[in-house]
Amino acid sequence: MFLQITNCIVVLLLCFANVYGVDLHDFDRYQNQLTRSQVEQKIKTYLEKDPSVSDYYRITDESLTILDLKQGQVEYVLLFAAAPQPDKPKIKKTLQKARIAIDPGHFGGAFAELEERFIAIPSGNKLLSFNEGTLTYLTALALKELLEKEGAEVFVTRSDIGRGAIKESFFEWLEKQPHLWISGDSLPQLFRKYYNRADLIARADLINAFAPDVTIMIHYNDHPMDEKDTVAQANYNIIFIPGAFSCNELSRPQDRYEFLRLVVTDKLKSHSNFRKRLPISL
Numbered sequence: 014m015f016l017q018i019t020n021c022i023v024v025l026l027l028c029f030a031n032v033y034g035v036d037l038h039d040f041d042r043y044q045n046q047l048t049r050s051q052v053e054q055k056i057k058t059y060l061e062k063d064p065s066v067s068d069y070y071r072i073t074d075e076s077l078t079i080l081d082l083k084q085g086q087v088e089y090v091l092l093f094a095a096a097p098q099p100d101k102p103k104i105k106k107t108l109q110k111a112r113i114a115i116d117p118g119h120f121g122g123a124f125a126e127l128e129e130r131f132i133a134i135p136s137g138n139k140l141l142s143f144n145e146g147t148l149t150y151l152t153a154l155a156l157k158e159l160l161e162k163e164g165a166e167v168f169v170t171r172s173d174i175g176r177g178a179i180k181e182s183f184f185e186w187l188e189k190q191p192h193l194w195i196s197g198d199s200l201p202q203l204f205r206k207y208y209n210r211a212d213l214i215a216r217a218d219l220i221n222a223f224a225p226d227v228t229i230m231i232h233y234n235d236h237p238m239d240e241k242d243t244v245a246q247a248n249y250n251i252i253f254i255p256g257a258f259s260c261n262e263l264s265r266p267q268d269r270y271e272f273l274r275l276v277v278t279d280k281l282k283s284h285s286n287f288r289k290r291l292p293i294s295l
């Protein structure tokens with residue numbers, strides 16, 4: 014009886030899959046590979062940020078069913094294994110011909126203080142200082158080299174420390190914006206409210222023109238400290254877990270594809286510490 018229902022579902026799926034340009038049968042190799050508890054644990058720990066996410070799937074002892082609520086139809090059925098299965102050999106993918114854009118956050122260099130993305134710590138009679146825009150740029154160059162060795166074509170939105178995507182430096186740009194001079198805003202405010210915003214748009218334009226397969230944005234979250242702050246209170250390394258779904262975020266077929274991809278692959282490590290904010294250790 015169950016198998017008959019499953020077969021019906023598969024036929025329906027074949028009809029709808031290509032309409033949206035996503036095909037959940039990409040995950041057929043994971044049939045009978047994962048146990049119910051493995052799937053449940055992953056969804057509850059990482060993927061289900063909002064209770065409404067559970068409207069889009071059903072779990073029984075036998076299977077995970079993905080539902081298309083808009084169409085009122087079953088979209089995919091993933092059958093469970095009775096016991097954990099040994100890992101399958103990984104498919105080695107190459108980065109040959111992949112187009113990757115890297116956006117190193119902020120500006121750094123001479124503009125680090127104006128953009129308020131720096132840390133300065135008294136160390137004896139010296140000041141130990143570093144800033145986010147310089148670190149992100151140097152990281153981007155190192156990453157670019159690694160990716161190019163793998164065959165990727167890499168584009169970096171910035172060409173130097175202290176430079177953004179806008180051709181003019183902040184002060185050259187400000188000279189052309191006299192209406193902003195009378196706003197009463199301080200230089201850091203002008204930088205962050207206007208120049209930085211215009212620069213983000215310029216970065217997006219450059220990235221779109223490059224038409225990448227993947228875009229990587231690099232940030233370190235260096236915030237300047239007030240006297241009352243400590244480093245641990247004001248500055249964090251934040252690890253973003255990709256793929257948690259919030260209210261109504263499974264309403265599109267491509268998002269349900271992503272949901273199933275994260276359920277069946279090992280892209281999310283089952284380590285609860287990944288969810289925490291980790292303070293910088295100096």
Ligand SMILES: [Zn+2]
Nearest residue numbers: 118232233234
């Ligand atoms: Zn940042």
